[in-house]
Amino acid sequence: xxxxxxxxxxxxxxxxKMENGLEVYLLPKxxxxxxxxxFTTKYGSIDNRFRPPGGETIRVPDGIAHFLEHxxxxxxxxxxxxxxxxxxxxxxxxxxxxxxxxxFSATRQIPENLTTLIDFVQNPYFTDENVEKEKGIIIQxxxxxxxxxxxxxxxxxxxxxxxxxxxxxxxxxxxxxxxxITKEMLYDxxxxxxHPSNMMLFAVGGVDxxxxxxxxxxxxxxxxxxxxxxxxxxxxxxxxQVRNPRMSIELPVSLPKCLFGFKEAPGxxxxxxxxxxxxxxxLMLEALLGPSSExxxxxxxxxxxxxxxxxxxxxxxxxxxxVIGGETRDPEELQNRVCGALYEAAERGxxxxxxxxxxxxxxxxxxxxxxxxxxxAGEFTRYRHKGGDLFRIVELYETLQAEDIDSRLREHVSPExxxxxVVRSGTA
Amino acid sequence: xxxxxxxEKMPETFERGALGRLRLHVLPTKRFKTxxxxxxxxxPLSESGVTPTALTPFVLRRxxxxxxxxIAFREKLDELYGAGFGFDLYKRGxxxxxxxxxxxxNDRFVSHAGSLLQEALRFLGEVATEPAxxxxxxxxxxxxxxxxxxxxxxxxxxxxxxxxxxxxxxEEMCRDEPYRLPALGRKEDxxxxxxxxxxxxxxxxxxxxxxxxxxxxxxxxEEVRQLAGEAFRLPAxxxxxxxxxxxxxxxxxxxxxxxxxxxxxxKLNLGLRTGTLYGSEDYPALLLYNGLLGAFPHSKxxxxxxxxxxxxxxxxxRLDGHKGLMTIQSGIEIANYGKALDxxxxxxxxxxxxxxxxxxxxRTKAMLSNQLREIDDSAFERIGFDFHSVMAGKERTGEQMIxxxxxxxxxxxxxxxxxxxLDTIYFLRDRKGEG
Numbered sequence: 001x002x003x004x005x006x007x008x009x010x011x012x013x014x015x016x017k018m019e020n021g022l023e024v025y026l027l028p029k030x031x032x033x034x035x036x037x038x039f040t041t042k043y044g045s046i047d048n049r050f051r052p053p054g055g056e057t058i059r060v061p062d063g064i065a066h067f068l069e070h071x072x073x074x075x076x077x078x079x080x081x082x083x084x085x086x087x088x089x090x091x092x093x094x095x096x097x098x099x100x101x102x103x104f105s106a107t108r109q110i111p112e113n114l115t116t117l118i119d120f121v122q123n124p125y126f127t128d129e130n131v132e133k134e135k136g137i138i139i140q141x142x143x144x145x146x147x148x149x150x151x152x153x154x155x156x157x158x159x160x161x162x163x164x165x166x167x168x169x170x171x172x173x174x175x176x177x178x179x180x181i182t183k184e185m186l187y188d189x190x191x192x193x194x195h196p197s198n199m200m201l202f203a204v205g206g207v208d209x210x211x212x213x214x215x216x217x218x219x220x221x222x223x224x225x226x227x228x229x230x231x232x233x234x235x236x237x238x239x240x241q242v243r244n245p246r247m248s249i250e251l252p253v254s255l256p257k258c259l260f261g262f263k264e265a266p267g268x269x270x271x272x273x274x275x276x277x278x279x280x281x282x283l284m285l286e287a288l289l290g291p292s293s294e295x296x297x298x299x300x301x302x303x304x305x306x307x308x309x310x311x312x313x314x315x316x317x318x319x320x321x322x323v324i325g326g327e328t329r330d331p332e333e334l335q336n337r338v339c340g341a342l343y344e345a346a347e348r349g350x351x352x353x354x355x356x357x358x359x360x361x362x363x364x365x366x367x368x369x370x371x372x373x374x375x376x377a378g379e380f381t382r383y384r385h386k387g388g389d390l391f392r393i394v395e396l397y398e399t400l401q402a403e404d405i406d407s408r409l410r411e412h413v414s415p416e417x418x419x420x421x422v423v424r425s426g427t428a
Numbered sequence: 429x430x431x432x433x434x435x436e437k438m439p440e441t442f443e444r445g446a447l448g449r450l451r452l453h454v455l456p457t458k459r460f461k462t463x464x465x466x467x468x469x470x471x472p473l474s475e476s477g478v479t480p481t482a483l484t485p486f487v488l489r490r491x492x493x494x495x496x497x498x499i500a501f502r503e504k505l506d507e508l509y510g511a512g513f514g515f516d517l518y519k520r521g522x523x524x525x526x527x528x529x530x531x532x533x534n535d536r537f538v539s540h541a542g543s544l545l546q547e548a549l550r551f552l553g554e555v556a557t558e559p560a561x562x563x564x565x566x567x568x569x570x571x572x573x574x575x576x577x578x579x580x581x582x583x584x585x586x587x588x589x590x591x592x593x594x595x596x597x598x599e600e601m602c603r604d605e606p607y608r609l610p611a612l613g614r615k616e617d618x619x620x621x622x623x624x625x626x627x628x629x630x631x632x633x634x635x636x637x638x639x640x641x642x643x644x645x646x647x648x649x650e651e652v653r654q655l656a657g658e659a660f661r662l663p664a665x666x667x668x669x670x671x672x673x674x675x676x677x678x679x680x681x682x683x684x685x686x687x688x689x690x691x692x693x694x695k696l697n698l699g700l701r702t703g704t705l706y707g708s709e710d711y712p713a714l715l716l717y718n719g720l721l722g723a724f725p726h727s728k729x730x731x732x733x734x735x736x737x738x739x740x741x742x743x744x745x746r747l748d749g750h751k752g753l754m755t756i757q758s759g760i761e762i763a764n765y766g767k768a769l770d771x772x773x774x775x776x777x778x779x780x781x782x783x784x785x786x787x788x789x790x791r792t793k794a795m796l797s798n799q800l801r802e803i804d805d806s807a808f809e810r811i812g813f814d815f816h817s818v819m820a821g822k823e824r825t826g827e828q829m830i831x832x833x834x835x836x837x838x839x840x841x842x843x844x845x846x847x848x849x850l851d852t853i854y855f856l857r858d859r860k861g862e863g
Binding site: 008009010031032033034079081082085086087088089090091105106107108133134135136137138140141143144146147148149150205251252253254255257291292294297300301303306307308327357358360361362363364365367368370371372373426 | 458459460461462498499502503505506507508509510511512531532533537538573576577580581583584586587588589590689690691692693724725726731734735738739740741742759760761787790791792794795797798799801802804805806807
């Protein structure tokens with residue numbers, strides 16, 4: 001077990017790689033009552049075509065990673081939620097583009113709850129009957145999101161941006177794809193992506209690192225897994241051009257919702273270079289479009305945006321794009337004003353004072369996040385998957401120069417790689 | 429004798445004081461990397477006051493005496509290491525509460541000259557008590573812009589169908605009470621407000637509201653008393669307080685409201701009267717009732733509506749302890765309205781008959797106790813929980829609540845169940861087959 005000290009942040013991290021390849025990280029927070037734990041597989045909605053170690057290439061239905069996440073909670077003895085509840089833990093799970101995360105938080109019976117978490121995720125139990133029963137529930141989940149304009153405008157943008165990359169497929173799939181899922185497909189996916197060597201366990205809060213590491217070691221030693229291997233994920237080549245520069249959807253909304261963004265070459269996939277690029281992109285967007293920017297205030301004064309206006313940068317295996325916008329009385333004018341300002345800033349460069357202030361803000365926001373076990377767990381795992389280290393983020397921010405932001409901006413914005421998605425009320 | 433408290437570390441507790449009209453609540457703790465600050469200002473919900481009170485914090489966040497321009501105001505927050513600043517508006521009991529929040533990192537993590545807590549309190553004090561003015565009233569430009577913002581927010585409630593259905597159900601249930609009013613005010617009242625009238629209403633609000641300032645972090649009551657004394661310019665007087673809501677019986681026969689919109693999924697919401705408030709001795713039994721019925725994945729609603737019948741993705745119940753209400757919500761296929769309603773009513777009836785197992789009761793107690801213990805790890809949750817007891821006028825720490833929950837018997841839960849009465853069934857559905 002290795003111990004990693006971060007004196008500036010006053011944090012100590014414990015790490016061990018189990019013999020079967022499982023990575024375990026523990027972050028004790030002295031004085032905290034709660035332990036928050038996540039058990040994560042590098043497997044999400046984009047992994048729809050792959051070759052398991054030593055196997056044939058498989059293509060699986062859209063939404064299957066999310067379906068699998070739902071089904072993991074069922075065990076031969078019943079529902080895992082009941083076991084967690086008896087141990088006073090609240091449990092949950094979610095699926096993103098490239099991860100599936102199982103989690104609990106609890107203040108008591110931490111060894112029991114950790115054991116339950118590890119064991120249920122490492123014990124799939126799918127039957128024809130329980131797979132069939134889940135379909136109705138997931139179709140209601142899909143229908144709920146279909147009525148949600150924020151979700152629709154967001155996915156509309158990704159659909160507009162991407163031609164081949166599966167990031168444009170809804171994480172839950174469609175009613176049709178969900179109906180086609182069988183227990184055999186679920187087992188294929190499970191065996192490929194839930195091998196310990198593709199997974200990470202992270203616990204933060206009131207944990208005793210020695211005792212917990214020992215528990216995990218013994219738990220894993222008592223189970224046998226086939227040898228792990230390289231999983232080949234297959235993606236078609238993605239052109240730089242967008243699929244559709246303008247997507248429009250009708251739903252009842254009080255004002256049109258408009259999101260636009262630039263797609264760019266994904267750049268380095270792993271390591272600190274990839275993370276610096278991500279931080280520079282976020283700082284760049286915030287400096288130019290954040291609530292204390294001149295542009296934000298002038299758009300607000302002209303009643304083109306509301307407090308819902310925001311921006312984000314999203315990147316993962318094979319994709320990288322920005323998302324900018326919110327509700328607006330005039331999508332076209334909003335897009336023209338914002339893009340015009342971005343193109344102009346790309347030529348002129350970012351004001352060094354604004355750069356410094358925004359960097360300070362982002363460092364402060366990061367430090368505030370360090371109070372929040374849930375956020376730490378999510379971000380730690382995300383950065384770890386990219387081969388980076390959450391606890392080095394402040395240092396990376398400190399190495400950024402105004403020039404890095406300028407070149408990031410020039411690389412990122414280009415009218416050819418821009419798409420817009422709008423949700424507005426029907427004319428009928 | 430319960431010896432547990434001797435073994436476990438004593439949790440930090442709030443220290444209390446007052447500064448004129450402002451009550452102070454300070455939680456000295458070294459556990460967090462931040463100072464968390466909240467100012468609660470509550471006044472009775474009223475037809476005439478709801479909209480100006482709602483608009484006020486929107487205007488206050490545009491600028492202060494020292495930072496009258498919004499950009500400078502926000503730049504100042506960035507310079508304070510991205511200090512978090514925001515506000516919430518909500519109804520609680522028969523009050524309309526504005527909560528300002530600030531969250532700022534502890535100086536020991538950055539090289540900053542001067543005290544960041546002092547700067548944060550000075551900033552918040554100005555926001556609340558020394559806004560940017562022109563000619564002795566609010567800046568007209570800010571008032572007009574924020575009227576538009578509030579109007580847009582009110583209109584936008586319909587975008588989120590889950591929230592919309594929830595608010596409509598409560599509005600229908602409380603049609604004859606101030607509680608029907610939205611915390612964000614009423615759109616039709618906005619037009620009549622201007623910089624002068626809003627400023628007058630703001631001054632009245634400062635004079636009448638119950639004001640509670642909370643700070644959690646590495647500080648003391650004495651330090652906060654001194655810093656807040658410099659930062660808040662409040663009218664003289666003594667602290668006001670809160671009175672419990674007046675509880676009402678449910679309609680003798682439940683009403684059914686069906687509303688049609690362009691939706692794909694139906695939203696079925698039920699409104700019920702519990703008759704029991706947060707400060708009551710019976711409240712822990714009601715919490716357990718709600719837990720068994722619908723607060724958790726092991727609860728009756730989740731198990732029967734979702735897991736057994738596959739009718740919904742979500743099906744849950746929620747208590748409003750300050751108003752004495754409970755709501756049930758679920759998203760279902762429209763054709764399944766009757767089936768889902770029958771299953772939900774059957775769960776309510778089963779609770780009245782005392783049909784719940786020992787194991788489920790133990791699970792519910794364990795889950796609620798865990799939620800209460802988890803509060804200790806978040807500064808804002810500690811503050812929020814304490815403010816519940818301040819509003820209810822009932823001092824009860826998390827640990828005390830856990831002990832009270834442990835002592836509740838199944839009979840007490842059944843008694844709570846029998847007191848809960850269905851008042852309103854609200855269904856949001858599509859336009860197909862509309863007459």
